[in-house]
Amino acid sequence: MLSAQDNALITQTNKNTPMGELFRRFxxxxxxxxxxxxxxxxxxxxxxxxxxxxxxxxxxxxxxxxxxxxxxxxxxxxxxxxxxxxxxxxxxxxxxxxxxxxxxxxxxxxxxxxxxxxxxxxxxxxxxxxxxxxxxxxxxxMPQELPQMEWGLVEPHQRRVVKNFQECNYLQALEGDIDTAHVSYLHSTKKPQPQNQGVVRPVGRIDKAPKLMVLNHDAGFAYGGRRTVPDDGGYYWRITQFLWPTYAFIPAFSWPKTCTYTVPVDDHHCFRMSFTYNVEGAVDSGRWLQGLPGQSQPEGKGPWSRSYGQFWFDDGLPIDTWLLEQNKRNHYFLDRERQRTESFTGIEGIPTQDRAMTEGMGYICDRTKERLGTTDIAVIAARRGLIDMARNLAEKGIEPFAATHADAYRLRALDVVTPDGELGPVLDRYRDEVTVAV
Ligand code: FES
Ligand SMILES: [Fe+2]
CATH class of the missing domain: 2.102.10.10 (Rieske [2Fe-2S] iron-sulphur domain)
Structure with a gap:
């Protein structure tokens, strides 16, 4: 839960607001x-x-x-x-x-x-x-260097970037990226679905109440969701790297992997970018190349169906961007029959399932009314970090460290089964895998 004052501080990013000035340092x-x-x-x-x-x-x-x-x-x-x-x-x-x-x-x-x-x-x-x-x-x-994230360091054919427009405050979108517990519900299926390949490691009956741990570092924090693996005696860890101000490297057990990023459009809207990259080979641009400016709408309806068009704000002014065909006005093509028989939501596409939840909270979630549980510690850590950095900058003139430390961004997410039960030892054991070689 946040006070009304903190909820306003963290969600408002116009010029001359504390959070707006913090974002403008990056x-x-x-x-x-x-x-x-x-x-x-x-x-x-x-x-x-x-x-x-x-x-x-x-x-x-x-x-x-x-x-x-x-x-x-x-x-x-x-x-x-x-x-x-x-x-x-x-x-x-x-x-x-x-x-x-x-x-x-x-x-x-x-x-x-x-x-x-x-x-x-x-x-x-x-x-x-x-x-x-x-x-x-x-x-x-102005920082001299751009943050050296791995998706920027690979060759162009090893990366795909998709940008979409979302109708809610940036923080709702970003909080979905650092909430590992929802993967076991929102994105689960009754049948094996191609959409879930590479996202959740097939470790048998999965523990649906992960224990979460957070470790702060120079560019943000790592947070791990630890799930017990019943037949193995070890733990299945999904460790996300959350980097300031809004990057989340999502764990996956095989390449390609994904980093999501959110930037505020205004307090009620945001852009989402998804960076899919593969250090071992090419990334298929396939269907995402459709819907570019000047191109026709892709055929059929699905989570990739979008077009480059105009979105009009209430003040009568438009922007030009990618708009998704599945949206809140059509309930994201929710299919109740499929919800009964096939998937937890009846909505196709993992990012679309996320949007149904985060846009469905309204433009700005009323965080004075929420009741956070033990699986929400990463959400709490992100909020605390953003609010502290914004206050430090506004009230004490302390500049955000990460903004000027481009090399601190050379990090990866991790998805492993290991006997270690604490986050620190897991990160130590897999140090080479979570660090991008300089
Ligand atoms: S409004 Fe006169 S030149 Fe632009
Ligand atoms: Fe999700």
Missing amino acids: WLPVLLPEEVPEPDSPPIRLKVMGEYLVAFRDSSGKVGLVEAFCPHRRAPLFYGRNEEGGLRCAYHGWKFDTQGTCIDLPSEPQDSDFREKVSLEAYPTREWGGVIWAYMGPPEH
């Missing part, structure tokens, strides 16, 4: 390269932590991320012309480069110095690891 993935596919391709609209933005790739291939409205009369830059090294506003022709510098101001007299006084808010971007990153914080605190 480089954050915000776009996929295919959203701005080539030099001078059309600009797209997005919203990150309550800020409406426009992204465009200029003639040299550099990605600009700028405020969505022209500083002249606030016309939407989405309608602008992306050409010859900048984005030109469609209203009166003012033109800006990726740094937000005004490079042409044709509606003012030639000899005017007004151009030097005009600029557009612009955020630095980098392209690495299959995503476009943005830094939206104070320039003097």
Whole structure:
């Protein structure tokens, strides 16, 4: 349970809020390269932590991320012309480069110095690891290096990144990633299903009340769910790496493996990215390549069925992003008959089952009313860490350590059966497997 005050603090990420300022200390993935596919391709609209933005790739291939409205009369830059090294506003022709510098101001007299006084808010971007990153914080605190996560270090064909839009506060989505207990229920099936392969190790009758343990480290924390294996005498451990601010490396017993990431769109919506990577070989992009901008809708309905389209907010403004066909308005294609006979939920697709739970709590979960149990300690650890870091920054000026320690992110999740009953010894025994070689 959280107090109303803490629930507000942890869920609000607009500029000048404590949590918003904490998030703005980190480089954050915000776009996929295919959203701005080539030099001078059309600009797209997005919203990150309550800020409406426009992204465009200029003639040299550099990605600009700028405020969505022209500083002249606030016309939407989405309608602008992306050409010859900048984005030109469609209203009166003012033109800006990726740094937000005004490079042409044709509606003012030639000899005017007004151009030097005009600029557009612009955020630095980098392209690495299959995503476009943005830094939206104070320039003097910008980390030099991007967090060196393993999915960024592998070759492009060894990775797949999928981005989707979700209709709830970021924290609900993220709390689902660090709640290992739900795997035994929400994602369980009565028949063996291909969707569960690689997720839960087949260790026979599974202990549905895992014991959870947390160990903090420089980039976040490891938390392990320990389940007894009845016929073996050992324990089945699923150990997640949770890295600040919102990355969760999910354990799986074989490659490819997954890292999930959540970034706030505003306090009621978020983007989810799923990084699937395989250090031993290629990753199939298959069905996820469908639904790219300009491509037709994939055939059939299923957890992968989505399209690149517009989502309109209550203030009358849209963003461009991937929207999933299974959503709360159609109950995620819930099939009660399949729920009786085949799966715990009757909803197809693990991420969709998660969304049904997390979006179903409403935009912002009322955490003053929850009753946390023994399996919720990772959720508690994440909340405590985020709130402490945000307060330390806001009240004492203490910068978050992880933001500037890129190498601390070279970690992996772990899924093993072992005689060790405590988390520390398991991590020691498997140190080589949980650490990415430098
Ligand atoms: S509003 Fe953009 S140039 Fe006038
Ligand atoms: Fe889940």
